[in-house]
Amino acid sequence: MEAKKIGLSRELIIHPGEILKEIIDDRDMTQRELAARCGVLENHISKIVNYEKTISTAFAKKLEYALGIDSSFWINLQTNYDKELLEYEEMNEISQEEIDVLKHFKDIIKYFIKFGFLEEKLNKASQVVELRKLLRVSNLTNILNVSYNGAYRARTNYTVDPYILFAWQRICELKTEGICVDKKLNIEKLKNKIPEIKSIMTNSQNFQNDLENLFAECGIAFCVIRNFKGAPVQGFIKQTENNRIILCVTIRGAFADIFWFTLFHEIAHILNGDINQKFIDFTLIDNEVEKKADKCASNMIITQKDYMEFIGKEDFSILSIIRFSETQNIPPYMVIGRLQREKYIPYSRFNNYRIKYEWKERI
Secondary structure, three states: OOOOEEOOOHHHOOOHHHHHHHHHHHOOOOHHHHHHHHOOOHHHHHHHHOOOOOOOHHHHHHHHHHHOOOHHHHHHHHHHHHHHHHHHHHHOOEEHHHHHHHHHHHHHHHHHHHOOOOOOOOOHHHHHHHHHHHHOOOOHHHHHHOOOOOEEEEOOOOOOOHHHHHHHHHHHHHHHOOOOOOOOOOHHHHHHOHHHHHHHHHHOOOHHHHHHHHHHHOOEEEEEOOOEOOEOEEEEEEEOOOOOEEEEEOOOOOEHHHHHHHHHHHHHHHHOOHHHOOOOOOOOOOOHHHHHHHHHHHHHHOOHHHHHHHHHHOOOOHHHHHHHHHHOOOOHHHHHHHHHHOOOOOOOOOHHHOOEOOOOOOO
């Protein structure tokens, strides 16, 4: 059964010929006289005022001389008409199925409005058209057929909404577009910046800004992005169409150790060359690629040899943890988070030492 179409009123779109007819009628000028003044056949004028022909740039100039009205006026009328007609045609290709997709985007739409990507008080049909533009799909239902081109770190046991996840990825692209970075990714510089990133973890009062500047020096556009229900992603990297490398991390769950481990995990993906892979399944964080990134991240944060010696002593008192964290130039919560993750201590232990970040989005 053909889907029910939803469109705008065709009557609201004004053809330039309608304006032309009003002007010559007001001046008591016949179509024949205007044709003579413009040096064209009367049939040419007739087709324009009957909406059968457009006003070309050349004819707009003739009207300027014949009517004393600047050519830009006629060119703008025609341009606006063409744009509105195209939008009308787009609107009439919107099915109820595509309108229903908007239910998935309730929070996404609020976000786009808040940050100026989308106008307020648009009807549903207009929202569909604007979301098509923002998400770069000709039909919102096409999202289900688009493969994810990027490497993700996602939380397990969470329901994924493919529409939200797709939109979240696009938000990452939009929020990093204005970040100025070096033209090419510099892997060696990124490797050399690891100690500085660890220093930011401990000493920075504005770590988002400091990280953005540091990664920009390495050819990476970095941003902290808010999370949405349905997109259980903690970190994301992607090479965009113009070969920009973007790295985005959420503050999902708020714990600082999770944020920083996710960040180093994404750095590991970049160092390991994973951005060159067409697709990494974001739902399988236990595959070999993810395990390799986890191990690399762990070793960047804490030297493996030192860590093995530390756990070998089996002294997991808070004093011992603090002392060990100082040798690695990291906050104690990073050691606590790893011990909890590797089940050396229960998740309930020392949680009062785990810092939580408060979400504040930068405009």
